[in-house]
Amino acid sequence: xxTANRRCAATLKVTNALCVVTPMLIERHIFSCLxxxxxxxxxxxxxxxxxxxxxxxxxxxxxxxxANNRVRPGPxxxxxxxxxxxxxxxxxxxxxxxxxxxxxxxxxxxxxxxFESFNCSGCHAHGGGGMxxxxxxxxxxxxxxxxxxxxTIIEGRPNGMxxxxxxxxxxxxxxxxxxxxxxxxxxxxxxASGREDHMATEPPPNSIPKQSPVPxxxxxxxxxxxxxxxxxxxxxxxxxxASAPATQPTSSAEDVPGIGRAxxxxxxxxxxxxxxxxxxxxxTRRAMPALHEISSVALAMQRCEKVHS
Amino acid sequence: xxxAVKPIRPLPSAVGRGMGAAYRILLAAALLLAIPGCAxxxxxxxxxxxxxxxxxxxxxxxxxxxxxxCVVVYVLVIVMLCxxxxxxxxxxxxxxxxxxxxxxxxxxxxxxWRVVFGAIVVTVITLFFLLFSxxxxxxxxxxxxxxxxxxxxxxxxxQWWWEVRYGDWPKRFGERLPYNMITTANEIHIPxxxxxxxxxxxxxxxHDVIHSFWVxxxxxxxxxxxxxxxxxxxxxDRPGTYWGECGEYCGYQHAQMRLVVVAEPxxxxxxxxxxQRQTAPDPSNKIQERGQTVFMHSACVMCHAIGGTEARAxxxxxxxxxxxxxxxxxxxxxxxxxxxxGWIVDPQxxxxxxxxxxxxxxxxxxxxxxxxxxxxx
Numbered sequence: 001x002x003t004a005n006r007r008c009a010a011t012l013k014v015t016n017a018l019c020v021v022t023p024m025l026i027e028r029h030i031f032s033c034l035x036x037x038x039x040x041x042x043x044x045x046x047x048x049x050x051x052x053x054x055x056x057x058x059x060x061x062x063x064x065x066x067a068n069n070r071v072r073p074g075p076x077x078x079x080x081x082x083x084x085x086x087x088x089x090x091x092x093x094x095x096x097x098x099x100x101x102x103x104x105x106x107x108x109x110x111x112x113x114x115f116e117s118f119n120c121s122g123c124h125a126h127g128g129g130g131m132x133x134x135x136x137x138x139x140x141x142x143x144x145x146x147x148x149x150x151x152t153i154i155e156g157r158p159n160g161m162x163x164x165x166x167x168x169x170x171x172x173x174x175x176x177x178x179x180x181x182x183x184x185x186x187x188x189x190x191x192a193s194g195r196e197d198h199m200a201t202e203p204p205p206n207s208i209p210k211q212s213p214v215p216x217x218x219x220x221x222x223x224x225x226x227x228x229x230x231x232x233x234x235x236x237x238x239x240x241x242a243s244a245p246a247t248q249p250t251s252s253a254e255d256v257p258g259i260g261r262a263x264x265x266x267x268x269x270x271x272x273x274x275x276x277x278x279x280x281x282x283x284t285r286r287a288m289p290a291l292h293e294i295s296s297v298a299l300a301m302q303r304c305e306k307v308h309s
Numbered sequence: 310x311x312x313a314v315k316p317i318r319p320l321p322s323a324v325g326r327g328m329g330a331a332y333r334i335l336l337a338a339a340l341l342l343a344i345p346g347c348a349x350x351x352x353x354x355x356x357x358x359x360x361x362x363x364x365x366x367x368x369x370x371x372x373x374x375x376x377x378x379c380v381v382v383y384v385l386v387i388v389m390l391c392x393x394x395x396x397x398x399x400x401x402x403x404x405x406x407x408x409x410x411x412x413x414x415x416x417x418x419x420x421x422w423r424v425v426f427g428a429i430v431v432t433v434i435t436l437f438f439l440l441f442s443x444x445x446x447x448x449x450x451x452x453x454x455x456x457x458x459x460x461x462x463x464x465x466x467x468q469w470w471w472e473v474r475y476g477d478w479p480k481r482f483g484e485r486l487p488y489n490m491i492t493t494a495n496e497i498h499i500p501x502x503x504x505x506x507x508x509x510x511x512x513x514x515x516h517d518v519i520h521s522f523w524v525x526x527x528x529x530x531x532x533x534x535x536x537x538x539x540x541x542x543x544x545x546d547r548p549g550t551y552w553g554e555c556g557e558y559c560g561y562q563h564a565q566m567r568l569v570v571v572a573e574p575x576x577x578x579x580x581x582x583x584x585q586r587q588t589a590p591d592p593s594n595k596i597q598e599r600g601q602t603v604f605m606h607s608a609c610v611m612c613h614a615i616g617g618t619e620a621r622a623x624x625x626x627x628x629x630x631x632x633x634x635x636x637x638x639x640x641x642x643x644x645x646x647x648x649x650x651g652w653i654v655d656p657q658x659x660x661x662x663x664x665x666x667x668x669x670x671x672x673x674x675x676x677x678x679x680x681x682x683x684x685x686x
Contacts, residue, residue: 052657054667113664117624118611169608169666 048191050106054171092147097171101178102146102187108205109193111179114172123160126196127183132160136183136208144186144213149177185210355552357525361572362544364450364528371446378435450528453542456508462497463512466520466533468559469566469663470626470639471495475582479507482582491585492614494626495568495639500578501548511541518560524553524570532557545572554640561662567640588617589629589685600681603674608666615685625665632686638663646679653678 026033092098101107115121123132133141142152153173156163164173182192185208192205360366461477475491483489499509513522515533523530527543545551555566573581592598601618604610610620616629634644641660642648651658654675656665670678 052661053655117622166606167608167611169668172608172666 048104048106050104092150095147095150095174097174098146098150098177101174102181103191104178105191105193107175108179108182108187108191110172111175111177111182112193114168114176115179118164118168118176120176127180135180138184138211138213140213144181144184146174146177146181149180150174153177182208184208184213354526354549355524355554357529359526361526361549361551362528362546363453364543365526367446367449368529371442374442375439378439382435450542453508453544454510454540456506456542456544459508459510459542460499461510461512463514464497464522466513466515466517466522466555466559466566468517469555469562469660471522471566471568472516472626473497473568476512478582482579483586489586491582492627493585493630493634495636496634497568497570498578498581499543499545499570499572500575501545501572502575503546506544506546508542508544511543512538513541514538519557520555520559520566521557522553523556524551524568526551527553527570530556545570548572548574550635552640562660565639565641565660567636569635569640571635584633584686585630589615591617592681592684596677597681597684599674600677600679603670603678604681607670607674608668609678612664628682628685630685632683638665646683649682650675650679 101111123130124135127135129135129137133139140148142148142157150173152161153168153176154163154165168176178187181187182205185205187205189206192208194204194206196204354361357365357372358369360369458479459477460475460479460482463472463474463476465472465474471494473493473496477485497511500507511522513531513533514537515535517535519532519534521530521532522541524543526549527545528541531539531541533539549572551570551572553568553570555563557563559566592601604615605618605620610622612622612624613626613628614621614623616627620628632644636642637644637648637652638656638660642652652665653668654670655667656663657667
């Protein structure tokens, strides 16, 4: 009986103490409580937005763009690298998507989906490189800035990269740009994907350290006669070696043909490897604009023949 | 539908005046009445209680068995409960000063024991009966998968649409050759033949996340887990159009991931099959030509395929016979030129989050593209 009473009293005491202490604590630490609360509220501001409807780019419909086709601007024969229509660099550098998308997980993963869907992997092999240069290392043949990658996708590049002008909506190109750059750590690590959808030997994009690109001297193959290259881009690629002098033994101008040969040999080897792996790759593909594929395969074959003869 | 909704209108003011209860009941009744109305589009059904084939029939029978047994149990329990409330205790009331009852009535105890024991036995028997009938239904449903010479259809769930490929079929529907295979989307045609019933083997797989294939009139749900292909055998015994949908939450547009199963007599099915095996016709006039050029030089060609042209991408639905389908965007809108135009220009208004991007085509191009797509019967 006594023990029961004691227990009862003890419980009462504890309850009383709690009732007294808790308001006191809250009162005394009212500010810290408020700060904690506001911190918790502020965390919800970090939620990223997902916009489904994007405003159309201003000049997609404009008549100013040079057209080589009576319906839409764009190369009629797909697969031929087109540098004849310079994109306006001014617009590209002021493009808000270029800054928003690397911060946005949804855009990055949409970019990844598009990368697989549009069969970029057919040549770039999940960023590891195959017939085309790898995208997860520090070497950028045509520049690593968002506007440069954008230009690469839109205009195409010599030796196989087709032009996708008019075929990929503007915001999707920017999503691709953001994803491609995230492969070498150029995106916000808290937004980049923590998991690749395919087997990967590299760590996922969110744990890749940011790599500073190694500038290249000139495109390995000089543009053919008659092709107009955006002058500002040309200038940029020329000024880049000055910022990183002599670190690259291959960056002197005399070696350019040598680089070209080495690159061709590399490509041919890769193409041979890719040629063997092609059937399996074809089986798993999701999208294959057929002509692009044919043209790149043909190019690769050509190179192989050249190297082996 | 409209007539069912009408009585709801005076609701807000009525609630304000405190007449809420009656109106709430009315509202509930009206909504209940309106539910079956939802499935009445396209003169079709979507009800597990309106079976159209043996599988659905088995499931419906089981459902009614469960229903009536549960009704009986429910009524019994309620009657017992009411009895217990109303029943007066027997025996003399306790008066102050009398001795408390320490020894219960022997006979009463015996009876209680028998009742409780009997109830337990009946419950166990009922549950075993339900278990057995469930098992028997499962066996009966499985029986269809033994049928010889089925039509095999590969169905792939995407976010948020169904890819449908006819992979194999009985000899009488044509040679089993690759060029006879057809690909379509969100619409499955199956034959109905009372003399030689034809079973259909749906080979289900998922491309991205977990989906669930569900056509209530024909079969129960079947979850599709990525990387785990599964089979579902169905058969339709009467012609009709049966709605189906995704039965497992699969993302933002899960609700707009629907499909129709069109069960039709063999001749019609054969005609449909023959039509679907054709490649797309060439454009026959200038406008259609321009439409085709627009298709091949804009974003369309990156994701869609049109048989007989250079468009061969497999990301979005195959458009070789898009004009022959009843629905667009996996059942989000009916297939009509206006809806198609709206869908091409701004899919994100109709189905926010869908993979299809907005297409800023100029009006003439859009018009030509529509003309061309309308020829893809």
